[in-house]
Amino acid sequence: MPKTFPTGLALILAAALSGCAMPGPQSPAAISAQDISRLEQRQQLLDAELSSLRGEFAELQAQMRSQQAQLQALGGRPGTEIDTRAGQITAHVQPIAPPTPPRAVAPAPSSATDTYLRAFSDYASGRYSQAIAGFERFLESFPDNEYAANAQFWIGECYYAQQDYEQAAAEFLKMAERHAQSGRTPDALFQAASAYQKLGREGQARQIIDLLRQRYPQSAAAQRNLEL
The missing domain is CATH 1.25.40.10 (Tetratricopeptide repeat domain)
Structure with missing residues (x-):
């Protein structure tokens, strides 16, 4: 009784017997100049995005230092902290009583x-x-x-x-x-x-x-x- 092969496998054998090679993956030489141009453009976009992220990170660091300076100016009040996780800067400060309005001061006489x-x-x-x-x-x-x-x-x-x-x-x-x-x-x-x-x-x-x-x-x- 003749052997039967799965349809997919039979097609492969038939192709081999007929001398036709199955298409394989493209070699590097088959990449077109247009593909290379697209890759270069994508690389430029990635570089620009990376540069922007670095700028944002530097700005976040500056904001963090500013927040720390403000908290130090408050005299290191208990309950004051800075959360810098994931680049987020938040300040948790205990409620501070509103300052007393300054007394009206007479304008200084002209020199x-x-x-x-x-x-x-x-x-x-x-x-x-x-x-x-x-x-x-x-x-x-x-x-x-x-x-x-x-x-x-x-x-x-x-x-x-x-x-x-x-x-x-x-x-x-x-x-x-x-x-x-x-x-x-x-x-x-x-x-x-x-x-x-x-x-x-x-x-x-x-x-x-x-x-x-x-x-x-x-x-x-x-x-x-x-x-x-």
């Missing part, structure tokens, strides 16, 4: 320099009334400041610019009386004489010019001419 510079900015911008108020505030708050003489001089200049020559002369003379050693005093005397000249009071103007040249003969103001 002498700030007050002076604000007033001078007003003068330079032509806001003479504001400048006068600022310089007077400066002199009231800081009468012994090194810029006190200058502040008094600029008050005179503000009134002079407003053509209030009477008040300007008074402010310049006040400056010359209180700050005789200031380098601006000769200019203050000259401006006082100029203000009196504007008022038509040439006698007073001449007296001040004579005083200027007597006390400060080497000053630039003493060399200036005032038509009297």
